[in-house]
Amino acid sequence: MIIVFDIDGVIRDVSGSYRRALADTVEYFTNYAYRPTVTDIDDLKSEGIWNNDWEGSQELIYRYFVSQGYQREELQLDYEGIVAYFQSRYRGTDTENWNGYICDEPLLLEPTYLESLTQANISWGFFSGATRGSASYVLERRLGLKSPVLIAMEDAPGKPDPTGLFATINLLEIAKQDQHKKQPVIYVGDTVADMHTVAKAKILDSSRTWVAVGVLPPHVQETPSRRDAYQKIMLQAGANILLTNVQELTPSKTAELVNIVNI
Numbered sequence: 001m002i003i004v005f006d007i008d009g010v011i012r013d014v015s016g017s018y019r020r021a022l023a024d025t026v027e028y029f030t031n032y033a034y035r036p037t038v039t040d041i042d043d044l045k046s047e048g049i050w051n052n053d054w055e056g057s058q059e060l061i062y063r064y065f066v067s068q069g070y071q072r073e074e075l076q077l078d079y080e081g082i083v084a085y086f087q088s089r090y091r092g093t094d095t096e097n098w099n100g101y102i103c104d105e106p107l108l109l110e111p112t113y114l115e116s117l118t119q120a121n122i123s124w125g126f127f128s129g130a131t132r133g134s135a136s137y138v139l140e141r142r143l144g145l146k147s148p149v150l151i152a153m154e155d156a157p158g159k160p161d162p163t164g165l166f167a168t169i170n171l172l173e174i175a176k177q178d179q180h181k182k183q184p185v186i187y188v189g190d191t192v193a194d195m196h197t198v199a200k201a202k203i204l205d206s207s208r209t210w211v212a213v214g215v216l217p218p219h220v221q222e223t224p225s226r227r228d229a230y231q232k233i234m235l236q237a238g239a240n241i242l243l244t245n246v247q248e249l250t251p252s253k254t255a256e257l258v259n260i261v262n263i
Helices: 018-029 038-045 053-067 079-090 111-119 132-142 163-175 192-204 224-236 251-262
Strands: 002-005 123-127 185-189 210-215 241-243
Touching: 002 163, 018 038, 018 053, 018 079, 038 053, 038 224, 053 079, 111 123, 123 163, 163 185, 163 192, 185 192, 185 251, 192 210, 192 224, 210 251, 224 241
Parallel strands: 002 123, 002 185, 185 210, 210 241
Antiparallel strands: none
16 A cells, blocks of 8 residues: 655645735735735635646736736736746745744644554655755654655646656655555645546556545635535546545554455
8 A cells, every 4th residue: 555645735734824924925926916815725726737836826827917908918027037936925034044924834743653564564655846955844844754755846847747746656665675566645735736636547557546635624614614615626637535634544544445446
């Protein structure tokens, strides 16, 4: 059995960090005329193609100015400037010792949970659209993991392209010296793009069992209406099951899911 985890919204709560940096960035580059709400950002993410928050920031800036009567072609947005400003909010102003929003991200699992997977002979790793620096910060510095298997933004095309998912699986199989037997794969994510990634992986490799597990990020669980709307979107995107926290995916639950999918 192989489990591959997304990071943002699954391993850590980014509602007050990545999403806050995105809102700050859009607000700054629209001259403080527009700050996207949490729902605005969720709606963008539900389109399934804006997994990269730098590109998402740029897209919302574009959409604001278009709503004001401008044409995209006449706007000369500075993408590198958008990235730099976003990073100044998320990582902070000190490039050596980060002091931005990333420092205060709540963790959504305990290291003992991952240890329980290992004890159950389940291989696990991470495929995330976060930068390697950001992903390593939470996995190694915050969770204390030693050189975990990780495919990050710099290593593969963005989701829903499944190239990074395949690369993560390959690294896990090499580490376990088990490349000949096709193990079932569970991918755990919190966005439409994550679910679409599994759907595309199934098309490209139908020789193994694929399970798409959706985790509801904390910010959508604040009200029943938002939770229900998000659940509907994730199920429509291909989630086989939805969880409120990743740690609900116990070793016994993984076996149950694989059996259900195979029926």
